[in-house]
Amino acid sequence: MSSSPLLNDLIEALRCLPGVGGKSAQRMAFHLLERERERGLKLATVLQQAMQKIGHCTRCRNFSETPVCAVCASSSRDRHVLCVVESPTDLAAIEQATGFRGQYFVLMGRLSPLDGLGPEELGLGLLSERLAEGEVEELILATNPTVEGEATAHYLAQLARAAGIKPTRLAHGVPLGGELEYVDRGTLAHAFGSRQSVD
Numbered sequence: 001m002s003s004s005p006l007l008n009d010l011i012e013a014l015r016c017l018p019g020v021g022g023k024s025a026q027r028m029a030f031h032l033l034e035r036e037r038e039r040g041l042k043l044a045t046v047l048q049q050a051m052q053k054i055g056h057c058t059r060c061r062n063f064s065e066t067p068v069c070a071v072c073a074s075s076s077r078d079r080h081v082l083c084v085v086e087s088p089t090d091l092a093a094i095e096q097a098t099g100f101r102g103q104y105f106v107l108m109g110r111l112s113p114l115d116g117l118g119p120e121e122l123g124l125g126l127l128s129e130r131l132a133e134g135e136v137e138e139l140i141l142a143t144n145p146t147v148e149g150e151a152t153a154h155y156l157a158q159l160a161r162a163a164g165i166k167p168t169r170l171a172h173g174v175p176l177g178g179e180l181e182y183v184d185r186g187t188l189a190h191a192f193g194s195r196q197s198v199d
């Protein structure tokens, strides 16, 4: 405990960040106070505005300051292909790495009954409504290749088929530039099982 109750409050508040424990929070607080007063104030302002003004897009559930985000509102994106991802970070990764020009749906999680995450929490009602609109022809299941991500993809595939839409899954395999002997067994088995014919 320090002699400043405000400092204690600051340290406690910083602990809400992922991976930040008491020691790190203390270091951050001291650093801001000693060396970054100006940027600390800027951080406080931006943080407050972001917390108050950023909500979720009513179409795709991604973070957005407007009711419909820029991607969903864009007329240049293909409305026939919808890519489902677990998080905004995954969406950003796909946007940066691929030339995907379709639209997205962000689950903000994955099916995980133990954590209380079911179809409702993932907005699957909204997704079903979207599929029922009839525009989507392909649903790309870009959830992570974890046990829960796979289970989520399985559930979403059923949802797509029920709506008469083709579900597709991201391929999992050997990393580019990798060597087979160093690839983990699960990945290698999966890559081997989903081998493709060579043109």
Ligand SMILES: [Zn+2]
Pocket (backbone or CB within 6 Å): 057, 058, 059, 060, 061, 062, 068, 069, 070, 071, 072, 073
């Ligand atoms: Zn959107």
